[in-house]
Amino acid sequence: MTVVDDRPATEVGSPRRRKEDARLIVGRTRWTDNLTLPGMLHLAMVRSPYAHARITSVDADAARQAPNVVAVLTGEDVKDIQGGLPCAWPITPDQKAPTHPSIAVDRVAFAGEIVAVVIARSPGEARDAAELVDVEYDELPAALELKAAAADQTLAHPDLGTNTSAVWTFDSGAAGTGGDVEAAISAARDGGIVIEREYRQQRLIPAFMEPRSFVCDPTGEQLTIWSSTQVPHFVRIFTAAVLGIPESKIRVIAPDVGGGFGGKLQFTPEEVITVLAARHTGKPCKYTETRSESLVSAHHGRDQWQKLTLAATADGHVTGLKVELLADMGAYLGLVTPGVPILGAFMFNAIYTFPAYHFTCRNVFTNKTWTDAYRGAGRPEATYAIERLMDELAVEVGVDPLEIRERNWIRHEQFPFTSVCGLEYDSGNYEAATARAKELFGYDDLRAEQARRRDAGDPVQLGIGVSTFTEMCGLAPSRVLGSLSYAAGGWEAASVRMLPTGKVEVVTGTSPHGQGHETAWSQIVADRLGVPFEDVEVLHGDTQVAHKGLDTYGSRSLVVGAEAVIRAADKVIEKARVVAAHLLEASVEDIDFANGSFTVRGTDSAKAMAEVVWAAFSAHNLPDGFEPNLDSEATFDPVSFSFPHGTHLCAMEVDTETGQTTMRKYVAVDDIGTIVNPLIVHGQVHGGIVQGVAQALWEEAVYDDAGTLVSGSLVDYTIPSSADTISLTVDQTTSPSTTNTLGTKGVGEAGAIASTPAVVNAIVDAVRHLGVNDIRMPCTPERVWTAIRGASGSGGQSTAAAASHLGAGVPNHDPDSGAATQGGAQ
Amino acid sequence: MTRITVTVDGTRYTDDVEPRTLLVQYLRDRLGKVGTVVGCDTGNCGACTVHLDGRSVKSCQLLAVQTDGHEVTTIEGLANGATLHPMQEAFRDCHALQCGFCTPGMIMQAVDLVTENPHPTEAEVREGLEGNLCRCTGYHNIVKAVQQGAGAMSGGQS
Numbered sequence: 001m002t003v004v005d006d007r008p009a010t011e012v013g014s015p016r017r018r019k020e021d022a023r024l025i026v027g028r029t030r031w032t033d034n035l036t037l038p039g040m041l042h043l044a045m046v047r048s049p050y051a052h053a054r055i056t057s058v059d060a061d062a063a064r065q066a067p068n069v070v071a072v073l074t075g076e077d078v079k080d081i082q083g084g085l086p087c088a089w090p091i092t093p094d095q096k097a098p099t100h101p102s103i104a105v106d107r108v109a110f111a112g113e114i115v116a117v118v119i120a121r122s123p124g125e126a127r128d129a130a131e132l133v134d135v136e137y138d139e140l141p142a143a144l145e146l147k148a149a150a151a152d153q154t155l156a157h158p159d160l161g162t163n164t165s166a167v168w169t170f171d172s173g174a175a176g177t178g179g180d181v182e183a184a185i186s187a188a189r190d191g192g193i194v195i196e197r198e199y200r201q202q203r204l205i206p207a208f209m210e211p212r213s214f215v216c217d218p219t220g221e222q223l224t225i226w227s228s229t230q231v232p233h234f235v236r237i238f239t240a241a242v243l244g245i246p247e248s249k250i251r252v253i254a255p256d257v258g259g260g261f262g263g264k265l266q267f268t269p270e271e272v273i274t275v276l277a278a279r280h281t282g283k284p285c286k287y288t289e290t291r292s293e294s295l296v297s298a299h300h301g302r303d304q305w306q307k308l309t310l311a312a313t314a315d316g317h318v319t320g321l322k323v324e325l326l327a328d329m330g331a332y333l334g335l336v337t338p339g340v341p342i343l344g345a346f347m348f349n350a351i352y353t354f355p356a357y358h359f360t361c362r363n364v365f366t367n368k369t370w371t372d373a374y375r376g377a378g379r380p381e382a383t384y385a386i387e388r389l390m391d392e393l394a395v396e397v398g399v400d401p402l403e404i405r406e407r408n409w410i411r412h413e414q415f416p417f418t419s420v421c422g423l424e425y426d427s428g429n430y431e432a433a434t435a436r437a438k439e440l441f442g443y444d445d446l447r448a449e450q451a452r453r454r455d456a457g458d459p460v461q462l463g464i465g466v467s468t469f470t471e472m473c474g475l476a477p478s479r480v481l482g483s484l485s486y487a488a489g490g491w492e493a494a495s496v497r498m499l500p501t502g503k504v505e506v507v508t509g510t511s512p513h514g515q516g517h518e519t520a521w522s523q524i525v526a527d528r529l530g531v532p533f534e535d536v537e538v539l540h541g542d543t544q545v546a547h548k549g550l551d552t553y554g555s556r557s558l559v560v561g562a563e564a565v566i567r568a569a570d571k572v573i574e575k576a577r578v579v580a581a582h583l584l585e586a587s588v589e590d591i592d593f594a595n596g597s598f599t600v601r602g603t604d605s606a607k608a609m610a611e612v613v614w615a616a617f618s619a620h621n622l623p624d625g626f627e628p629n630l631d632s633e634a635t636f637d638p639v640s641f642s643f644p645h646g647t648h649l650c651a652m653e654v655d656t657e658t659g660q661t662t663m664r665k666y667v668a669v670d671d672i673g674t675i676v677n678p679l680i681v682h683g684q685v686h687g688g689i690v691q692g693v694a695q696a697l698w699e700e701a702v703y704d705d706a707g708t709l710v711s712g713s714l715v716d717y718t719i720p721s722s723a724d725t726i727s728l729t730v731d732q733t734t735s736p737s738t739t740n741t742l743g744t745k746g747v748g749e750a751g752a753i754a755s756t757p758a759v760v761n762a763i764v765d766a767v768r769h770l771g772v773n774d775i776r777m778p779c780t781p782e783r784v785w786t787a788i789r790g791a792s793g794s795g796g797q798s799t800a801a802a803a804s805h806l807g808a809g810v811p812n813h814d815p816d817s818g819a820a821t822q823g824g825a826q
Numbered sequence: 827m828t829r830i831t832v833t834v835d836g837t838r839y840t841d842d843v844e845p846r847t848l849l850v851q852y853l854r855d856r857l858g859k860v861g862t863v864v865g866c867d868t869g870n871c872g873a874c875t876v877h878l879d880g881r882s883v884k885s886c887q888l889l890a891v892q893t894d895g896h897e898v899t900t901i902e903g904l905a906n907g908a909t910l911h912p913m914q915e916a917f918r919d920c921h922a923l924q925c926g927f928c929t930p931g932m933i934m935q936a937v938d939l940v941t942e943n944p945h946p947t948e949a950e951v952r953e954g955l956e957g958n959l960c961r962c963t964g965y966h967n968i969v970k971a972v973q974q975g976a977g978a979m980s981g982g983q984s
Contacts, residue, residue: 017918017919017921018918021917021918021923021926023926024926024929025901025910025914025917025918025923025926025929025933026861026901026902026904026905026910026914027860027861027862027900027901027902027930028902029860029861029926031860031863031927033860033863033864034854034860124844124846207961208925208927208961209865209871209873209925209927209959209960209962210863210865210925210927211864211865211866256925257925258863258925258926258927259924259927261961290867291865291866291867291868291871292868514924514925514926514962516924679921680921682921682966682967683921683924683962683963683967684924686963686965686966687924687961687962687963687964690964690965690966691961691964713866713867713868713870714866714868714871714959715868715870719961721955721956721957721958721959721965722952722955722956722958722960722965722968722969723952723953723956725964725965727948727966727969727970728964728966751964
């Protein structure tokens, strides 16, 4: 019999099919909403229809009398025990924030805020009874539009006296990391180029596919909480802190979690209320939100105005960049709400060698759903701004947009490179990624076709969009987080347990919800320990199993979390080496370990890992004083961020008669360092790209004048379908990171960060010859059509409002052609 | 309460249900068929897609009482014992799922699509899956998987 070993030479780099899928494709799943416990009760929320109102009375008598209703809790009932929801990132010492109750007590600050909860024997009965809760409101003026709110025209929280939560500034001159931006701008006004623009980052909704669900079982010694969360460890800590329950009495489990994209990086009112209900009734309680509730009450993302000034020499070398942001917090500060724009603060300079940089962000309250992390969190906003500006600079200089980037980017031989923000980029090769992308795209041919169609006056014009992005990933070095006043660290923990039968358990503090850690971590450990891929079991998402961890977000899991796994595995090897030396009657220094086997250097003597593991388990014959245990733990705190980058090229066709846009081709070449599993990497890039494209073309959370979210269902919040999208061309170049063992950089957010400006640049490129230089996102056919009509002066409504900070006579700014179009409500 | 008898994944069930009970609620809450999930409340996302007498339906858009006397197949009844349906195999092989929440509905819709059109073009696959939303994959690998699964399904029949 011939035994065929079809295992790859190394697991790392192999397109292993995912372990996770075996269950998921047959419906053998553990979503939180699947759970049923004996005597379980179900919750329904009563939510405010008003954006801002005083609660004058809550009459729950009829609801309490409804069939099978066990209890109704109002803000008044829980005001002394519910605490306030936490914000973990006070960005300035004087940051202002309102108390954030889980159930509003006397005032609601956004439409969708919870004012009461009904607890009943079935979800249907709970919902029926919720309809019977009679809440009287005294409506108050609502702060809705971001710029008006920034001017304090109406106060979202009158007691604060202002809508400004905090103002945060970084200045390269003051920090000593670069020059003075005002001097650069002044110099550029005299013979150079100054580009001034204002861009809108519309409000988005993460819209993970699994609506959030929470179960709390109070019947054991520990309170057990199941949560569809990205951050079970955070939920445990904050449940303890907010409700005053000893942390040791709380167990949090994130079972199968159906996507997050930052939207489940939160500690929510619904979590607190489920715990309160379970403790009140003494029974297991479950709350599963409807999609409509999810869209209005799970946090939103983006929502900024970006005022930008770029200074350059006449030949297009950038001399300075000034960024002034208004960021909409919504009604409250969530877990990392105020820090989201700050995560972008160091990325506006992107891949470029800008010598001077200034960033200011004003965080503003409005009476809308609060914002927080959404895929990329601050970095997509920054990347959009700079990549749009670089295209504008290319137009001013009269060169190809790739040429203007090359004039300004960090050349590969300049790495490691310290940016104008003081961050050290360890590795990268923008030339290589760009060359590969151009080749795959057929760049020169498409440019030639574009010229032909322009010359022929084709009603359907072709545009080419460029986005050469980088991002800071691997969140994060704890000391850096401390310097930014973030409450927690950025390390990650892991343990590796050697079972007597040779199987391996890996416990990780990361909390995957679609990223495939079970597969990727298995590949890494299989290589490290020389055991079969199938023999590695990855455990996560239960604080009683993975007691220590900081969870999954910010493209951190592989770069930080898997590094902890590697270090724990290496500790296992070092312990096992001592046992192997003893069994082989050699000195520890003479023992080599490779491919799962310990050998005595220069001899044929060997012991397999499995033999050593058994020896440690039986403990019959171990070195004197050796603790019979090979299991090991490690906690890894990164010393720096990682900096994936890539070149994305997009071809869009724009029907100039209807405004309809069609994606023709999309090429992404990313450098994410060493690749563990190319199948998973491609999947992450595909999904990220489409989420970024969706911002460019389709998605916007829209509020009406009363502060009601009108895009409050999947009918109106238009996430893309298969029919809206195309197949993508995805490839990688590799310059390994120098700051971790494998050389990985992270890939979870790359696509979403890169693709938005690539698409908008392509659309603008298609119609720039018609006088258009900006179109507000999402670039719907109506907005594209209006921009074309406005620019050509033959109708449509263009306005200078989006460029209101720009004075007449400022160089390079023509108010007529520079105006963005004003689309629907915000 | 209304009495219904319905065959789900090959097993015959008789139950008294509230007339307002949705098929998906009946499947999940009464039968424990939690492989079929609810992703929205407007019939847009398709996560709850099952087969009714062999054709795909969104189980949040039907009342349980409408299935009285009919046959329902869910994702849990698609495989033949330990042998995966070719479409399930294709989804795994093409990495057509990440979080997996849309996957049951997506696979059930894909099977229906290929049953109707054994050799769909990419455009036909994209049109045919329009009623099933995925937030993770960008659809690229789902489309590949459906075409691969279609090939395997027709191969298996010849």
